[in-house]
Amino acid sequence: MKRYKLIVFSILSLSISCVKKQSTVEVDEIKIKAPFEMPSIKIPDFSNCKKFLITDFGAEKGDKEATSFAIEAAITEANKNGGGIVVIPAGEWLTNKIHFKSNVNLHLNEGAILLFSENPQDYLPPVQTTWEGMECYNYSPLIYAFECKNIAITGKGTLQAKMDVWKEWFARPEPHLKSLKRLYYMSSSNKPVVDRQMVNDSAHFRPQFIQFNRSENILLDGISIVNSPFWTIHPYLSKNIVIRNLEVTAHGHNNDGVDPEMSQNILIENCVFDQGDDAIAIKSGRNQDAWRLNTPSKNIVMRNCTIKNGHQLLAIGSELSGGVENVIVENCTVLENAEMFNLVFVKTNERRGGYAKNIFVQNIKAGTLKKSVLGIETDVLYQWRNLVPTIEKRLTTIGDVYISDIKVDKAMYVSRIIGDEALPVNNVVLTNIAVDSLEVQKYNNENITNFTGN
Structure with a gap:
């Protein structure tokens, strides 16, 4: 395994002078033997990075808004620091969507449960995502990364989706089918993606649990995932991805375990999958x-x-x-x-x-x-x-x-x-x-x- 250092500089203005603050995210290269030419896979290593505990940013058990704000603030601070580990301590933490920034590791301590809201409003405003292979703007995935580099979800904790509303959306009634048709025709005529707004009262396009969109150098290691509104782990137009030591359990409609889409250089190993699809x-x-x-x-x-x-x-x-x-x-x-x-x-x-x-x-x-x-x-x-x-x-x-x-x-x-x-x-x-x-x-x-x- 080859390792090299990615150095990220952050410049802080202090009076007249400038002080450089340096943080180090190490990057590992994993070589894999395969019956085809397999490039080395680059993944981030945060072992030398600072930790940011969400309770230091105001997270409170049972308080969705406080915990959501704290996770967002900790991610922002880790990113500004040039690299960091956002730590979820033991206990159950109710949250809404999580949006990654580069050089961030979301780490769940043993006994930690991030419980994601079932309220669709918590996944707005719409983001650039996909529905069954067609690009559109839809509800944000529960965990979402767009154009990020060097990101990870690690630890022995659990990501869990509350399914109350999403289960009702498994059905495909006539209003949903009409929205499918509308997206199909927009995609077929190459309408700009920004014009494909699919959030309305009846489309019910469920979000993916985890989507890495146009991102690279990604690690998922050790966590458990329980339930999912739609596809569980969805690397999209992304590269250099390692998914290992996961236990994934999701038995709803379209609950695939991992859906790599237009993505490259991927290793999935030592995982347990218990899927409804x-x-x-x-x-x-x-x-x-x-x-x-x-x-x-x-x-x-x-x-x-x-x-x-x-x-x-x-x-x-x-x-x-x-x-x-x-x-x-x-x-x-x-x-x-x-x-x-x-x-x-x-x-x-x-x-x-x-x-x-x-x-x-x-x-x-x-x-x-x-x-x-x-x-x-x-x-x-x-x-x-x-x-x-x-x-x-x-x-x-x-x-x-x-x-x-x-x-x-x-x-x-x-x-x-x-x-x-x-x-x-x-x-x-x-x-x-x-x-x-x-x-x-x-x-x-x-x-x-x-x-x-x-």
């Missing part, structure tokens, strides 16, 4: 927005994780219009009672374009799968099929998928691959796949070239 769902934007931003998700490593529950161990798409490449998932365990459909599921449709390639999954143990070890489908549209038309047709190139050393108790198929007749899936290699009880048939594949099974 996919454990890891790699995305790269939807349709015209992603074609405009033109940023793939790539260089993503997931290893040594345990899945208690989740629809897929690894999902790719369906928002993959910017492309997904260079992904490896290895040495993971899916517990017997997990409600899992596929170990690996690549999903797309005629509107997406983009690509998925260089996908490696190896050394995985699982209990019962409702469907298959590998699933690929090219006509997945869910509620969008009849909601809006295809504005521009672009097929997705899918290929170079390598799955090896898999042990599963029960599944319907080893692989179920439904490629597009006009653009077949190409080059899928399955090696040493063991399914003790196969309920239907080994392979159910169509529109694929260069398929190798064991």
Whole structure:
């Protein structure tokens, strides 16, 4: 591991003279072996930085406004200091949104619970964010970083979302669907993002729990996360991210564990995921927005994780219009009672374009799968099929998928691959796949070239 120092200077005016105040945020470089060229990942190290205790800034248990103000003030002071650790002591602290600034580590002591308000008004004014691959202005994520560098959330405490209102917003009634249509058409016609204001009385676009937006050098280490209004951890247009030693439990609608989107150089390791949706769902934007931003998700490593529950161990798409490449998932365990459909599921449709390639999954143990070890489908549209038309047709190139050393108790198929007749899936290699009880048939594949099974 290579380490170097990032020196940040703050200049304070004292009478006529100026005094330089120096603070040090160290940056580690993590090197990872992968079956593709994997850059070193840079993450911040705050071990030499000053601590800022939120109670010194007026935080009070049970007082949401006082605690919210104290966290904001402590973050500001740590940032002004050139780098610092904002400390949440043991106990339950009710808060509203938290917005990061660069060179800040939010640290939760053991026994600390940051309990996030369920009141949507606490997540206003709207911020630049996304909804299912489309950029817009919406309620702030509960924890939000925009254009930040060297940030972290660490410790043995818990981040928890109160779900009273968000659970009511899981439904998709007609007013919500109308707002989806409106955003779809604005995105399809490249309307400026600032004009895509999606906060109104009926849209009910739930915020992500944690979103790192256009940020870099990010560390999440040791914390627990309980509940989430929407996607739980969402790196968006960000790079150099390490997520390790986390326990994530969220069983609401769209409660994926981690959703890297148009993000690069990511390590996810030694985590436990207990999700109501996919454990890891790699995305790269939807349709015209992603074609405009033109940023793939790539260089993503997931290893040594345990899945208690989740629809897929690894999902790719369906928002993959910017492309997904260079992904490896290895040495993971899916517990017997997990409600899992596929170990690996690549999903797309005629509107997406983009690509998925260089996908490696190896050394995985699982209990019962409702469907298959590998699933690929090219006509997945869910509620969008009849909601809006295809504005521009672009097929997705899918290929170079390598799955090896898999042990599963029960599944319907080893692989179920439904490629597009006009653009077949190409080059899928399955090696040493063991399914003790196969309920239907080994392979159910169509529109694929260069398929190798064991």
